Amino acid sequence: MEKKGVTRRQFLKYAGATAALLGLSESLIPQIAQALEELSSGKPPVLWIQGQNCTGCSVSFLNTNYPMAAEIVLDKLSVRYHPTVMAAAGDKAFGVLEETAKELAGKYVLVVEGPVPTAEGGEYCTFGLEKETVSFNGYQRRKDKPMTAWMEELVPGAAAVVALGNCASFGGIPAANASVTGTKAVQEIVKEIAKDKPVINIGGCPAHPDWFVGTVLDYLINKRVPELDRHNRPKMFFGKLIHENCERRAAFDAGLFLEDWNDDNPDMKLCLFKLGCKGPVTYADCPTRRWNSGVNWCVGANAPCHGCAEPSFYKDLSPLYEPLPEVHFAGLTPMVDTLGWIGAAATAVGIGAHYLYKQLGKKEPEGGES
């Protein structure tokens, strides 16, 4: 390692940052350093493909800090295919997918960004070319290859599949048109192709870079899929309600709510519940992790959490700027104003979410221990 210009000290510092990212104890730093060291020598191959996506998760990935994007792409992983960054185009590009699937079967990690449309033989999302041809302006041109065909080719040989972002994990916005495009979440497709293939869902619209990088590092260090909740999301990132750790929780408990964005209350930031905050029903660690190098997060910007990490986002969480419906707690019928009082009285915050979901008439998502 010294040969590569990295000192032991730097490396330990780096392992420390990784431990912090994963929320692990500092006592594990030597083990992490060792695992990272091993990693740098044999880099796991990654194929990163895109379906009905918006590339938001890739852009979000570029915002990673520990390690930096360039380090991950060059030193930690062998990113063989990623349509937004790779040099190759056309057959030079998709050829890499075909070769890797053959040569490294069982070894590569398949990252899928965006869900998979299945209607019309997969015509709603294609990339790369099939062997067969079609006629086109007087020529024979090779046919477009549907995303569904790529899934069939790449899933069986994947060591693990990572569904990155809410739409890959749960269908997200494109799945709201499932009646037209037949859009399915990645895990549904994988189930049809290789029943026991592990799929890790990393929610978020987009996914936080730490959620992705941390999951991949954890997988590489421990050589097993991390502990998942019942939506197959890593518990280390999606185990707690936003509302539980929110910096405005005291305002919520005191019944102090923001209703006009012109109200500036620097002493006690007002709770955003009345402006539609979905923090009470959303499992993610945004309040403590924050976004963009820790600069800010949604509630920090005086805006409600929209619940973008939940399987129910967007459709079942609309209207986004209206408060969650009136809640009824154990025989009481309090208005939102008194909800803070109830919240304060409830011993476990999870109970609040449980009731909210009941009242919404929706299935409880249960990110972690509620």
Next chain:
Amino acid sequence: MAQLISIDPVTRIEGHLRIDVEVENGVVKDAWSSGTMFRGIEMLLKGKHPFDAQQVTERICGVCPLVHGTAASYNLDDALGVELPDNARIIRNLCLGANFIQSHILHFYHLAALDYVDVTAVAKYTGNDPALAALRDKIAALAKAGDVYPFLPRYESDDYVSDPELAAILVNHYVQALEMRKKAQEMLSIFYGRMPSFVGTVPGGVTVHPTVSNIAAFRARLNELRVWIDNVYIQDILTVAGVSAYAPFLTAGDSGGNYLAYGGFDQDSKGAEKFLPRGFITGNNVAAVGELDEDKITESVKYSWYKDEGDWLHPREGMTEPDVHKEGAYSFLKAPRYDGKPMEVGPMARMLVLAGLELSGKRKEKKLMPLIEKLGLASAVDACVQAGKFGILPRHAMRALECKLLADEMDKWLDELKPGEKIWDKKDIPGEAYGRGMVEGPRGALGHWIHIKNKVIDNYQCIVPTTWNAAPRDKNGNRGPIETALIGLPVPDPENPINVVRCVRSFDPCLACAIHVIHPEHNGVKEFRVV
């Protein structure tokens, strides 16, 4: 003999794009641009609370969520009759500007540069700059391990920048640029909560008050970026443009001479004065900038996978019914036209409109032309004007010039923020109203239109920049701007059509943006409008 070359996927862009070119005697004779992915976003909004539009339309594109959210905000402001407070107008401008900076840097270094620079040449670096030597060692180690992904494979070409010193500097900047664009994202996060998919605008204003500390945090990053843009980005553009092998790209890759800009960055509450002006140019006649008539926008679907009934309609009464089996169609993109003509949108369109207004004296305060002079680009611009052609290199250069103009101006906007004053104009949602929001995104002119009925969204539609640029042919057989730009480019080796992707990428296409409609019948929607 002529031959067809299909490039699919065109990588290092956003989304799913296939390009087919017919090549004869080593030159592109004809070209077809096809969008190959279809989602459906506007129609989700039918029946929804109008405020949801920003959060949903942001998800059209992860590279440009900010622009959609901003267009949606202006669209709603218009429908609700909002009087936007100055603080909100300025914060929106600052954040839009920060997004231009991150997007332009990302485009040049991470999406385009690998078409011009030979990464493998870095391994031969012999100088003693420690950063470059470290980079050399890294690349050499990767090459030795036989794993230079994702830089290889690639299209081979004998005109890559292969001087080890120069290549090392440029690749080092590629890595630096990752950090720089990340800083620009942090700037957005300061006022807007997070990126991508921000939360800080709402109809009527913004959610965060300007304070001494958030202004300072924003300015600190802006200053750092301004230094880097001046000393690195602009210089690298000049360097690449100065490589003699690339001289033909000054005029090669011209899109046909028509340019359209909606204008952006309102300087007053009415939006009468804009930092980037609106207007259009035809036939490369830069000195004659026309005044935009929004009614002249129509869309053709003759060659798109939509039923023909929707052909040649103004977006207001447009319709879209997918027909994936339609004979002769080859794209999920429609073909927007202005006054019947295809139009290039984006930095080149904006800068040429600005140049035209400065040259004709219609714009008093001159900013662009003096910058062009100062950087020694005047003769190159003259050469383009003489030839009546603006090609691949000007497209990259104009993007960088725009980035600098904006970054410098943003510093002044920061001074105009007034902590403690209003940031929101609260308005009730009307029973029925129409609205429109027309802004500029990094990739060009973006329009959102809304019809509110019974206090919910009845109809929502967007026409996005890439639909203009990557459009297929229209009912009159006119090619889209990218299709036209490809014709005449040299492709000496059909196995390595590098010039084709160089040209396409100079437009910075973003396909997720361009295809976002859905089938009306299955959703029980009678009438709706489009892409």
